[in-house]
Amino acid sequence: MPDVFVAGLDGQTRKKAIAILNENLAEVIALTLAVKQAHWNLKGAGFIGVHELLDDVADRLRDSADLMAERAVILGGFARGTLEVAAETAKMDAYPVEEEDINAHIKALKDRFLTVGESVRKGIADAGDAGDEDTADIMTEVSRAIDKDAWFIGANATK
Structure with missing residues (x-):
C-alpha cells in the first residue's frame, strides 16, 4: 500500500x-x-426543468465520487475510478441508451438511485463494522445526497 495519512x-x-x-x-x-x-x-413535458436538474445532480454525484476516492487514497489505497473499472464492477443495471420519454427516464433513474442508495447504505454499515467511522460518515453524506436527488428526480414523474 502507498503512504498512509x-x-x-x-x-x-x-x-x-x-x-x-x-x-x-x-x-x-x-x-x-x-x-x-x-x-x-x-x-417531453417538463423537459427544461428536469434537464437542468440532472446537470445539478451529476455535479453532486461527482462531488460524492471525489469524497470516496480521496478517502481511499488517504487510507493508503488507490481510487479505482476509471470508466473501465466502473463498467466491470458496478452492479447497477445498464442504462437504456435509446430512450427519450421523460417519464421513462425518471423511472429508470429512480430505480438506479434506489439500487445505488442501497449499496451506499450497506457501505455505511460495513465501514462501521470494520471500525472506520470516518468512512461510514462519508458514506452517510453520500447517502443523504443520493436520497435527496432520488426524491428531486422522482417528484417530476407524472401520474
Whole structure:
C-alpha cells in the first residue's frame, strides 16, 4: 500500500474501508453517467426543468465520487475510478441508451438511485463494522445526497 495519512486504523480496517469506498465509487460513476445519458436524451413535458436538474445532480454525484476516492487514497489505497473499472464492477443495471420519454427516464433513474442508495447504505454499515467511522460518515453524506436527488428526480414523474 502507498503512504498512509490517517492514524488509529490498522491495515486490515483500512483495506476493508478502501474496498467499500471503491465498490461504491464504481456505482456512483455509473450513476453519474446514467444521469448524463438521461440529461442529453430526454424529451417531453417538463423537459427544461428536469434537464437542468440532472446537470445539478451529476455535479453532486461527482462531488460524492471525489469524497470516496480521496478517502481511499488517504487510507493508503488507490481510487479505482476509471470508466473501465466502473463498467466491470458496478452492479447497477445498464442504462437504456435509446430512450427519450421523460417519464421513462425518471423511472429508470429512480430505480438506479434506489439500487445505488442501497449499496451506499450497506457501505455505511460495513465501514462501521470494520471500525472506520470516518468512512461510514462519508458514506452517510453520500447517502443523504443520493436520497435527496432520488426524491428531486422522482417528484417530476407524472401520474
